[in-house]
Amino acid sequence: MRVEKKVEKYAKRRGWKVKARTEDGILYLEGEVPSYKEYVEIGRYAGKQKNVEGVVNRLKYKGKKEEKRKEGRNEIIGEADVVIIGGGVTGCMIARELSKYKLDIILVEKAEDVACGATKANNAMVHTGIGEKMGTLKQKLCVEGHKMYEELSKQLDFPYEKNGMWIILTKDSFADMPIPSFLGNFIARFIIPRIILRRAKKLGIPMYIVKRKELLKEEPNVTSRALVAVYSPTYGVTSPYLFTIALAENAIDNGVKIMLETEVVDMITEGGEVKEVVTDKGRIKARYVINAAGIYADKVAEMAEAREYTIHPKKGSTLIFDKDYGNYIKHSMTILKFPRTEHYKGGGAMLTLERNIQLGPTLMEVEDREDTSVKAAEIEQIFSHFSLLLPDLPRKGVIAYFAGLRAATFTEDFIIRRAKKVRNFIHVAGIQSPGLAAAPAVAKMVVGLLKESGLEMVEKEDFNPYRKANVVIRELSIEERKKMVEKDARYGKIVCRCEGVTEGEIVDAIHGKIGATNIDAIKRRTRAGMGRCQGSFCLPHVAKIISRETGIPLEKIKKNGNGSNLFVGKAKCLLEEKNEN
Amino acid sequence: MKTDVAVIGGGPAGLAAAMEAKKHAKVTLIERNEELGGILQQCIHHGFGNFIFGEALTGPEYAEHFIEALEGVDVLLNTTVLEIDKNKRMLLSGPDGVFEMEAKAIILAMGCRERTRTQIFIPGTRPAGVYTAGTAQRLINIEGVMPGKHIVILGSGDVGLIMARRLTLEGAKVEGVYEIMPKPGGLTRNIVQCLHDFDIPLHLSHTVVEIVGKKRLEGVFVAKVDKNFKPIEETKRFVPCDTLILAVGLIPENELTKKTGIELDSVTAGPVVDEGMETSMEGIFACGNVVHVHDLVDDVSLSAIIAGREAAKHANGEKTERRKIKVKAGENVRYVVPQIINGRDMEEITFYFRVKNEMRNVVTRLIVDGEVRKEKRELIVKPPEMVRLKVKGELVKNANSISIEVKKVA
Structure with a gap:
């Protein structure tokens, strides 16, 4: 059957009016479906068909926002x-x-x-x-x-850094599959690792199997339900x-x-x-x-x-842990669970360079291309899913969470x-x-x-x-630090206590090739505000330094882009406003 | 560099500790900010010093009393202690350089920090306009900028209440104060003076369940909570606002303490201390909010005076007893400070503790070796308010078992 017919039939069976048309390998969808959910569903179905090089989904649905282009x-x-x-x-x-x-x-x-x-x-x-x-x-x-x-x-x-990664199979790996547990465990222990190794060999990626005992010796906080791991150095x-x-x-x-x-x-x-x-x-x-x-x-x-x-945005939310838990695991890790969710590696407990554990990301279709909110349900989902991997990692270790949107076609x-x-x-x-x-x-x-x-x-x-x-003071030896402070006293003054970022580093970021003139830009370049207090202490100081170095008045400093002003004006501005009225 | 007593932190605890220690020893006071006084400098409301000075001072006035008494103390500003080793050698970083300092005794007085929206798991976006109460207070009172116009405050502890009034006085509209507990967290006088007097609504058993806004905060969803503090979905409603102030608790700031290997109390999140405010590491003392979060600055100063005195003694080579008798938290007591009695020669010892549950008509009791040695009547005890029990030092000096309990009066 031709692809167009197949897609139209799929829609018709569900009572949706969809017209499909192919041109140059691109499948165009027109018509109407009840909501965004179905819009995504049929788009994905169409995308799976053979020889389709792209799906342009022009389906209408209730509540679809008309876009206005900027002038x-x-x-x-x-x-x-x-x-x-x-x-x-x-x-x-x-x-x-x-x-x-x-x-x-x-x-x-x-x-x-x-x-x-x-x-x-x-x-x-x-x-x-x-x-x-x-x-x-x-x-x-x-x-x-x-x-x-x-x-x-x-x-x-x-x-x-090549910090390595564990791919871990546990007694939960096949728990959701309709097979007896002994069989699931057998497949998890003996079949899957070999499939992974065979693929790795084909791709030229060095990997090896690590037995349960060795894994738990190396990573004592990993679930005792672990069966075997494949390590990717x-x-x-x-x-x-x-x-x-x-x-x-x-x-x-x-x-x-x-x-x-x-x-x-x-x-x-x-x-x-x-x-x-x-x-x-x-x-x-x-x-x-x-x-x-x-x-x-x-x-x-x-x-x-x-x-x-x-593009249909797929949101991924991630929890970040305090670097106090930096030695809780030695390497990043993921748990393989079947059945696999399509087009999703499953996330894991991933270590950043600064040894903050990140749990996630999740996978969630969202309509809004700017929706980077983390929902309560996602937080719970992360904890419940990854407790299968690290059952005792405490909730109180979380210092931040964030979401990003995957630009999926x-x-x-x-x-x-x-x-x-x-x-x-x-x-x-x-x-x-x-x-x-x-x-x-x-x-x-x-x-x-x-x-x-x-x-x-x-x-x-x-x-x-x-x-x-730019220089990162906290990574220097004491001797090197001393030299830097002799050169410029501002490398001695610590502004972000959680991450040990100095005033000198913030000034460097402000005057960089792509100058950082807002709080988040400074944060990405220096880590000021990325620690456990999340900027409670350093925000006023960083804002003042930006203001001093750039001449932007303090009350105009932003968190990031336009519209993200940190302040509404100088102190007393609201009282003056009231007096004028 | 060498000193007798190094005090880390120039807030209320560090100031009082330095003031006391300098009477007996050479003292160096190390402060990471550009001025002394710590949080006091931004607390421009009054109500400080009722206990110690018998009058209600503003924060800066209270700080000034101590700062004036610091003559002879070496003060290092803009300077952070990076590390302490077991021999009480410290590594410091400041505008004068990165350098070592050796002390005979060290006093930890780093204070505490605020819990953030993440630590109480408020979901949503990450826009501008979400501030902890202390940050907002600093912005207005020190930096001279206004954080917002339409305000929602989460948390009815004293900091949240004070900020509700402060923001109102600055012309902002405080839409309401939301408190997850069924009872307010702050002192009654603050409920009256900061909320009632300004017609600011207090919503008990409510919390913020989502932060909304892409660039700047656009509003928050609030909801009533059930007995287990779980939000009730049907009560969820949107409150438009451009600023969310979080007054959701304080945590002793013990990064340095932990790094040094000093024993911490899992309940207070501060170091375990004895009656002389000495930690598990000989010659390292701690006082104020780094030990446990206090309600009143007066108590912070009092604990610091003990630490200052005992640290100076240590620096001067005086030996003290080390009997290491644990103080047990008995019936309806969540924690007690000091956690250890070593049998120092002290005229008086004040036990500071918090209760687990609110109770009326109670006695707080000190029990030594199975016998009630001190009793005090209290009309009411509640978890947000610290309870004190002052006893004569000799009562516990040679004790083999000590506990504090709260009992209903029959």
């Missing part, structure tokens, strides 16, 4: 060989990769900083590729990207925002122009080509456009008349290709996990696509692959 500004603000849309890890990695060539490059980002979307809200794992579906593009790029991290971290001076962890900032800074050094708080609102196309990218700050003439817009990639593609997919795999009908537009869409690990390989692939589409790429002789990070 663009008319003046020309730039001209570039390549315009990259999106300053997440993917966009910045592409910018840095392309900066090796003699090209004029502009990267536009709607937020006030790079790394503000899914990049800042993922769990920092540099996956090896073992957890991905075999044969997918994302797996291929993940395996390749993972191998490039070591070199990159040396060049760009961002933190990266090369599993990596980085800081996704420090990595992205490093990429952006190095790209700037090599001539890339980064325009923050610049939102793409339209594109001017002519004869199957994008001519100009229209933003809320003005128009940019572009020879090539790369769409790395993450959660908004489908909207941006639509502006270029190259809509070949629809209905076909689920990465979509990295030239647009079907627009000659100079390249999709880098559907980038969800393992997008961080894959980013270096994604960028290489984009170089290939640009060459294919006719862009002449000549390597620069003077490309500088190196970038130096």
